[in-house]
Amino acid sequence: MRFATWNVNSIKARLPRLLDWLADTAPDVVCLQETKCADDAFPTDEIGVLGYRVAAHGDGRWNGVALLSRVGLDDVRRGFPGEPGFPEPEARAISGTAAGIRFTSVYVPNGRTPEDPHYAYKLTWLAALRDALAAEVAAGPVVLTGDFNVAPTDADVWDPAGFVGATHVTAPERDALAAIRATGLRDVEARALKGDRAYTYWDYRAGMFHQNKGMRIDLVYASDPVADAVRNAYVDREARKGKGPSDHAPIVVDVDLPLHPS
DNA sequence: ATGTCCCTTCACAAGGGA
Numbered sequence: 001m002r003f004a005t006w007n008v009n010s011i012k013a014r015l016p017r018l019l020d021w022l023a024d025t026a027p028d029v030v031c032l033q034e035t036k037c038a039d040d041a042f043p044t045d046e047i048g049v050l051g052y053r054v055a056a057h058g059d060g061r062w063n064g065v066a067l068l069s070r071v072g073l074d075d076v077r078r079g080f081p082g083e084p085g086f087p088e089p090e091a092r093a094i095s096g097t098a099a100g101i102r103f104t105s106v107y108v109p110n111g112r113t114p115e116d117p118h119y120a121y122k123l124t125w126l127a128a129l130r131d132a133l134a135a136e137v138a139a140g141p142v143v144l145t146g147d148f149n150v151a152p153t154d155a156d157v158w159d160p161a162g163f164v165g166a167t168h169v170t171a172p173e174r175d176a177l178a179a180i181r182a183t184g185l186r187d188v189e190a191r192a193l194k195g196d197r198a199y200t201y202w203d204y205r206a207g208m209f210h211q212n213k214g215m216r217i218d219l220v221y222a223s224d225p226v227a228d229a230v231r232n233a234y235v236d237r238e239a240r241k242g243k244g245p246s247d248h249a250p251i252v253v254d255v256d257l258p259l260h261p262s
Numbered sequence: 263a264t265g266t267c268c269c270t271t272c273a274c275a276a277g278g279g280a
Contacts, residue, residue, distance in 0.1 A: 009280085010268055034280090036269070061269060062279075110280065149280095162263075203280085204266035247267075247280080 001071065001099050001259050003029040005145040005218060006239070006250035007107070007201070011035040011066070014246055015043055021239055022050050025252060028071045028259065029098045031105030033147045033248075035064030042066065057094040064091050065105045065146065069098040071259050080104075080132035084124045086117075093129070095136075099259050101226060102136050106146035111167035119167060122149070126176035130183060137184040141225040141257075144185060147201075147248065148219045150177055152187065156216035158199070158208075168217060177219075185221035190233040190251045198235045201248045209240055220251055229255040 004027040008014040011032065022030070035042070035058055042056040051070040057078040058064035067073060076096040083089050086109065095104040106129065111122040129144075136142050150173040154160035163169045181187065192198040199214025208214065220233065232254040240249040 013268065034268095112279085166263095203264080206263090206265045208266095244267095 001028045001257055002252065002254050003027055003031070003101075003103070003143065003145075004250050004252045005031040005033070005105065005220060007033040007147040007218060007246060007248035009034050009036070009246040009248065011037050011043060011064070012041075013244070015046060017239070017244060017246075019046060019050065021236075021250070022047070022052070022068075025236070025250075027252065028069065029101075029103055030068040031103060031143075031145050032066040032068065033064075033105060033107040035066050036060070036062060037064050055094060055096050057091045059091040062090070063107055065094045065107050067094055067096045067098075067103060067105055069096070071099045073098050080129060082128045082131060084121060084128055086121045092125070099257065101141045101143055101257070102139070104133070104136070104142070104144045104146075106144065106148070108147060108149045110149050111173070114165070114167060114170055122167070123172055123176055126173070126180065130176070130180045133180060133185070134183040137223050142185065142223040143226055144180070144221040145219065145251070147217060148177065149217055150174060151215050151217055152177055152219070155197075156199075158197070158213040158215065168215065181221065184223050186224070186227040188220040188222050188227055188230055188233050188253060190220065190235045190253070193234055193237050199249075200235055200251060202240065204247050218248055218251055220253055226255055226257065229257045231256050
């Protein structure tokens with residue numbers, strides 16, 4: 001089976017590209033982030049034509065996550081137990097079971113700057129996510145994926161020296177990711193299709209993509225039954241090219257696991 | 263370290279967020 005994650009930076013703005021990409025890539029399950037779309041405005045029908053069931057969790061203006069699956073989609077849960085808010089809970093996590101795997105699509109708070117209250121929120125949110133995931137990992141195969149807004153190592157940013165003092169690279173953020181992995185999840189590192197750095201995000205500004213000045217902040221965390229079955233994982237940088245891309249590229253993962261659609 | 267994009271509104275320009 002093939003699954004993918006993609007921060008689309010507005011599902012409305014990205015819909016034509018998303019539909020083309022779904023047809024070309026044919027993933028069985030897709031975790032989306034930054035849909036920026038209220039649930040009643042979500043393009044469920046357009047995506048459904050391609051054979052996908054859709055579960056969306058949106059605020060409208062900001063955030064927003066969704067799951068697409070053409071191999072069943074059960075036990076959908078929006079948010080997670082104990083999820084903190086800013087101050088109210090936001091649309092940053094959605095879970096569902098497909099092909100026997102518990103998928104969670106996350107859009108982790110950005111943090112803005114280490115001094116900003118949003119940064120403390122980010123750390124609290126990641127700690128609560130860890131607690132929620134610990135129970136999931138014990139229960140069965142898990143994939144936790146999305147935009148984590150954290151670069152796990154200095155090798156995951158184009159200019160580590162330039163990021164000193166910025167969010168996405170601080171020790172507490174990286175520790176929070178390590179704590180999530182310690183529940184029994186492994187970082188499935190996607191390979192780059194070009195060059196040796198598998199970045200997943202490049203700022204729109206200043207020609208960053210063309211200079212490959214990016215960051216690896218979209219991650220795939222999988223528990224052993226899934227991680228052991230990974231045959232291929234790549235960052236689809238082709239989707240970052242051309243007119244009207246998201247600032248993030250999708251990650252595509254192929255696993256040798258049976259599809260048992262429900 | 264800001265050359266873009268996307269969203270929204272006391273809306274057709276400007277501000278917020280990333």
